[in-house]
Amino acid sequence: MDISVQEKTFAGYVKFTSWSIVAIIAVLIFLAIVGG
Secondary structure, three states, X not given: OOOHHHHHHHHHHHHHHHHHHHHHHXXXXXXXXXXX
16 A cells, blocks of 8 residues: 555645644734734
């Protein structure tokens, strides 16, 4: 059973999710500073 494709897909999904969380946190911090 070859799961290399699933592993690549999962790795890409994890990376995308991580960057999404980072981006959301950055936006919230920016709004908190600007909206003060």
